[in-house]
Amino acid sequence: MxxxxxxxxxxxxxxxxxxxxxxxxxxxxxxxxxxxxxxxxxxxxxxxxxxxxxxxxxxxxxxxxxxxxxxxxxxxxxxxxxxxxxxxxxxxxxxxxxxxxxxxxTLDVTIPGFRWRTGHLHPITILRQKIEDIFVSMGYAVEDDREIENDYYNFDALNIPEGHPAREAQDTFYTTKGLALRSQTSTVQIRAMERRGVPIRIIAPGKVFRNDTPDPTHVPMFHQVEGLCVDKGISMAHLKGTVAEWLRRLFGKETKIRMRPSYFPFTEPSAEFDCSCFKCSGTGIFQDEKCRPCKGTGWIELGGCGMVHPNVLKNCGVNPEIYSGFAFGFGLERMCAMLYSIDDIRLMFENDIRFLRQFR
Amino acid sequence: MNISYNWLKDLIEIELSPYELAEKLTNAGLAVDSVERFGDDYVLVFDLTSNRSDCLSHLGIAREVKALTGKELKLSYNDPEVASARTETADNLETKLNASPCGLVTIEAPDLCYRFTARIIKNVKVEKSPEWLIRRLEAVGERAINNIADITNYVMHELGQPMHAFDLDKLTENRIVVRRARKGEKIKTLDEVERNLDETMLAICDAEKPVAVAGIMGGFHSGISENTKNVLLEVAYFDRNSIRQTSRKLKLSTEASYRFERGVDIENLIRASDRATELICEIAGGEADAFVDVYPTKRSELAVSLRPQKIKTLLGYDVEVEEIKRILSLLGFKLKDEFSNGLSFVVPSWRHDVSIEEDLVEEIARILGYDRIQEEIPPSFGAGEYQPSEERKRNLRKTLANMGFDEAISYSFIDASHDARFEIVPNLVNENLQEKFITLMDSIIEGAVRMRPTLLSGLLDAVRTNFNRGERNLKLFEIGRVFAAFDDKEGAFPIERELFAMVITGGLMLEGRALPTREVDFYDLKGALEASFEALQLPFCEFVEKDIKHLRKGQSALVKVGGKEVGYIGRLSDGISEIYKFRQPVFVAEVDLQTLLEFEPVKPIYQPLPIYPSIIRDTAFLVKGNVNFAQIKESLEKEAFQNLSKIEFVELYQGKELAGDERSLTIRFEFRSNEKTLTEEEAEESHNRIVEFLEEKFGIRKRF
Missing domain, CATH: 1.20.120 (Four Helix Bundle (Hemerythrin (Met), subunit A))
Structure with a gap:
């Protein structure tokens, strides 16, 4: 066994x-x-x-x-x-x-996840929407109107009579029928005051056109935002406070603003408004070098503003002895260029997706 | 405009450094772009606003410095009042008539030439200017020519008054006639260009012919040469509009015309003439001779009143009456009257930009500095408003971005050659008009004179740009206005309408992965368009097969929303692809967004959830020719088959085993009752009836 x-x-x-x-x-x-x-x-x-x-x-x-x-x-x-x-x-x-x-x-967990490529809004749209949100929250109505205007709305009503240097200086596009492509969104001031009367608070974002040769800082079509506030007792202090407020909401609490005397036919007194450079925080120096966006001045020129000229108010049937108001305007391309350090604004209209895809 | 710091110091005491001065002036509204070293001098480069013609000289800037610092001007020569007092008794002065008694100067057009002074200077020696004069001119960016010409330039930069020196002996009858040019008259100007004059232009003439284009440029033949012995010095004031128009017509802009058209100081002529005469006698060794001042069109004095209350209203702060007087008097405004509630000031003759109360407020504000203005927020007013369509448009943009579309913005003007290429969205163009589109007189961009009636040309340009740069997988959209004529009448506003367009081409891409999952096709674009409509909360949409000019036959459709024709979708035609040199299929869609936004947003209405289960039948049909899915679905819905609760597309198949125009269309039928659970037999019965019905109606056969 x-x-x-x-x-x-x-x-x-x-x-x-x-x-x-x-x-x-x-x-x-x-x-x-x-x-x-x-x-x-x-x-x-x-x-x-x-x-x-x-x-x-x-x-x-x-x-x-x-x-x-x-x-x-x-x-x-x-x-x-x-x-x-x-x-x-x-x-x-x-x-x-x-x-x-x-x-x-075993997976390579670093490989990109599966998702369809997403698209991107144009930087001008992104900025416009932000600005609209800020102003709507401040009690402004967003207005828009014609892009092809007549000389009355584009010039005369804005106190720019024929022969005025400002009318000459702007290279206005004209149609064969004698209409003008609006050279500033200030035209909407007039249209909106005619339509809504006063008191009024509006902003008007939109396209404007100037027959300028394209170069890194000029394009024949660009976007402006116009602001208008007319009421009893509106002063330049309100203008300064409003501009400072919305710029702080857009660029941050620390933003400072300054106004310098200037000239526009549709405002009196007139001013340019600058904000402290958001790159160097107004010091003019960034990483031990002269700051680029502000050219070392610490200030960025943003736009023009002023108290609405009495002739403009009168043209809209508003009595300047009772009402006063302020207006301001600025270019979105320029602001965009500053915000994103874009050195050639022509890129905004080339629609190169390598450019467009950089913005959210 | 350039200002020399040292030169300025000749006119006023300055304790500030050039940089401090530049900042102070900038803050007062005279923008200094840069300060540049120039030997032992500094040059301030100004970018002046168009209203401040009074500051286009060292005197002008010195006046501003005076207002800002309180220092007095220190002119080494006569001030205007002294000058006019002297000439009042001297020579052949006559200011009442249009001509000087001796006939030296005759003004035939006093509406265009308000004032004209002439000074004869004899026995000059024309030669090179002394070094100091050349340096000064170089500092302000002027080139030295000869002592006489240089002195006239020098005085213009010093006092702001352009002037011109003639060779007296070259003037026929040695006299000046200021008149409108005659038709056909010509003049060769100093730049040696022959120019044609017309009756709208003001000319400075001798007894026979034009010898200068008034206020713009002197004539070549009557100009100063090496042999000039005797000089006639013209210092005049011309109508601003006239100079501007002539300058535009001749396409000739000069330092002189620049100043005249913006406005010079009409009361400054004699001082300027005296200053130039003094310098010519000193430097070129001449002797001052006769002087005439013909002043037919007097400037009327302008007084503007100012209420301190207005300052408070506009600036938000009070300024004491004494302070107002101090500031305005420093700027040359003279107090004329004082009322209980305000003051009245005489505007100085050099300030063409001040005419109303608000202008005076600005003067005070800018001298005190805009820093003085406080920051305040206006009292609250009411709720803000977006544009009524903004929310839907934002939804649309977000939806498109989520589907991979990048947003394009293209120029609103396009090449007119696009007109015939594209079918414009329905109901935009009025076909009865001679000129259907909007055209620009001229455009800075070569050929781009048409205000776009379609967004597609811009998007296709963008496609080409991206192809050229090596990007072949594209999804783009644009929202923007297009334009078309409303009617033929002059001055009639055109139609401006907001459209929405899309383009796709190449492969479907995943984020962060190099290769496409597959190539895009018609249905990808259609899906994106349907999703867009959903984002806009629109009523039902339909796609109707239709031949469209810019689309490929058999892959194009008319798009209808809520029964309205709103646009087109399809594959770009081979013809247009060829023009753009596209070598891969491109799909485009364009719809009338404005019309779409006129539809009230469709609000969802709750449907009770089904209680009983459904039974599903997937059936493949052999479909031929022109029968399409929409027809089948529609007819079944119209027939209202019992218990048929849903019809869904499954697949469309085209295979080798099928004949040329045959396709296999698979449809899913869902059967459900609201009363009970259906049996297989009941569903089968309904299904069979449907198959019979379709066979009878469309002649399509069930495959399996």
């Missing part, structure tokens, strides 16, 4: 060698899976119900009673040892398979 068990063990060990001497370094996943399947078969063969060891167990009846206990122990011992060897091999293979699979399915 003992020999028989010995024989079984020897047969087992001989066949088991293939599972014991696996060269895991050279083993492929599919070979490992094959071996795993073989191991299952092997397990069934050597430890299953029809295995030799199972057969051997049945022989216990033929063993003399006094030897039965010992026989039983040795059979069980042999069975236990074989099973344990198999289980060890099983674990080794299983671990190998699991590890290989993980290694194989």
């Amino acid at each position: 003992r020999e028989k068990i010995q024989k079984i063990r020897e047969n087992f060990e001989l066949e088991f060698r293939q599972f014991q001497e696996i060269d895991f370094l050279r083993l492929s996943l599919s070979d490992a899976e094959g071996l795993m399947r073989n191991l299952q078969e092997f397990k069934a063969k050597h430890t299953g119900k029809k295995s030799e060891i199972a057969e051997a167990k049945k022989l216990i009846k033929e063993i003399p009673p006094e030897e039965r206990a010992e026989f039983g122990r040795s059979v069980q011992e042999a069975e236990r040892q074989m099973l344990s060897l198999i289980q060890e091999a099983e674990k080794r293979l299983k671990d190998f398979i699991a590890e290989t699979k993980i290694r194989r399915e």
Whole structure:
């Protein structure tokens, strides 16, 4: 009997060698899976119900009673040892398979996620919307009107009579029918006052046109925002406060503004308004060098403003002895260029997607 | 305009450095662009506003310095009042008539020449100017010519008065006639260009012919030469409009015309003439001879009143009456009257820009400095308002950006050659008009004289630009106005309408990944357009197959929203692609946004959720020729089959096993009852009826 068990063990060990001497370094996943399947078969063969060891167990009846206990122990011992060897091999293979699979399915988590390319609004739109939001929250109505105007609205009503140097200086586009492409959004001041009367608070963003040769700081079509506030008792202090307020909301709390005397036919007194440079915070120096946007002055010129000229009020049927008001205007392209450090505003109308995609 | 710091110091005491001075002047409204070193001098480069012609000289700036610092002017020569007192008794003075008694000067056009002075200076020696004079002229950017010409230039820069020196012996009959040019008269000006004059132009003539274009440029033949012995010095005042118009007509702008058309000081002529005479005698060794002053069109004195209350109203702060008087008197305004509630001031003859109370307020404000103005917010007023369509337009833009469209803005003027290429959106162009479009007289951009009736040309230009720069996968949109004639009448405002257009081409791109997932097609653009309509909350839209001028046959459609024709969509025609040199399909759509925004936004209405489950049948039909999905869907909806709750498109397939014009159209039918759970048999029965119906109506056969 003992020999028989010995024989079984020897047969087992001989066949088991293939599972014991696996060269895991050279083993492929599919070979490992094959071996795993073989191991299952092997397990069934050597430890299953029809295995030799199972057969051997049945022989216990033929063993003399006094030897039965010992026989039983040795059979069980042999069975236990074989099973344990198999289980060890099983674990080794299983671990190998699991590890290989993980290694194989490991992702490069740095690859871009799957999403459709998104588009971008034009920087002028982005800025216009921000400015509209600020003014609407300050009680202003957004107005717009014709882009093709007649000389009355483009010039005369704005106190720019024929022969006025300002009328000459602006290279106005004219249609063959004698109409003008509006050269400033101030035209909307007149239209809106005619329509709404006073008191009035409006801003008017829109396109304007000047027959200027395109260069890095000039384009024949650009966008302006015009602001107008007419009421009883409106003063230049209100103008300054309003301009300062919206610029602080747009550029940040620390923004300072200043006004310098200037000249526009439709305002009196008139002023240019500047804000402290948002790059160098008004110091004129950025990273130990002369600040570029403000040319080292600490100030950025933004636009023109002033108290609405009495002739303009009269032209709209408003009595300047009762009402006063302020107006201001500025170019969006210029502000955009300053805000994003764009050195050539012609880029705004080329629609190069490499440009457009830089703005959100 | 350039101002020499040292020269300015000759006219007024200055304790400020050139840089401090520049800042002070800038803050008073005389913008100094830069301060530049010039040897032992500094040059202040001004960018003056067009109203301040009085500041186009060292005297003008000195007057401003006086107002800002309180220092007195120190002119080494006569002031105007002294000068006129002298000439009143001297020589052949006659200011009442249009001509001097001796006939030296005759003004035939006193409406264009208000005043004319002439001084004869004899026995001059024309040569190079002394070094100091040349340096001064160089500092202000003038080139030295000869001593006589240089002195006239010098005095212009010093006192602001342009003047001209004639060679007296070259003037026929040695006299001057100021008159309108005659038709056909010509003059060769100092720049040696022959110029044609007309009756609107003022000419300075001798007894026979024009010898100068008044206020603009002298004649070549009567000019100062090396041989000149005797000089006639003209110092005059001309009508501003006349000079401006002549200068525009002749396309000739000079330092003189620049000043005359903006306005010089008519009361400054004698002083300027005297100053030049003094310098000519000193430098060119001449002897002052006869002087005449013909002044037929007198300047009327202008007085403007000012109420201190107005200052408070406009500036928001009070200024004491004494302070008002002090500031205005420093600026040369003379107090004329004092009322209970205000003052009245005489405007100095050099200030053409001051005529109303507000102008005086500005004078006070700028001398006190705009820093003095406080920051205040006006009392609150009411709620703000967006443009009524703004919310929907923002939705539209956001939706488009989320779908990968970049926003373009193109110029509103395009080449007129585009007119015939594109079909313009419905109901924009009035076909009955002779001129349907809006045209510009001229444009700075070559050929771009047409106000665009379509956004497509701009978007296609953008496509070309991007192709040229190596970007082939594009999705662009633009929202903007287009233009068309309203009617033929002169001065009639044109139609301005806001449109919305899209273009797509190339592959469908993922963010951060180099290769497209696939190439775009018609349905990608259609989907984007449908999503846009949804963002605008529009009623139902339809796409009707139609041939469109700029689109490829078989891939183009008319777009209708709520039954209205609003635009077109499709693949760009091969013809236009060829013009643009596009070598890949380009899809475009353009719709009338303004018309779309006239639809009330469609508000969702809640539908009760279904209670009973549905049964689905996907069926493929063999479709031929001109039968399309919309027809099938519409007819089924009209028939109202029992329990048919939904018809959905699944797929359209064109394969080798199908004949040329045959397609396999798979449609999903959903059956549902609101009363009970349907049985398979009930659904099957409805489905069979539908298949029969379609076979009968359209002759289409079920494949599987």
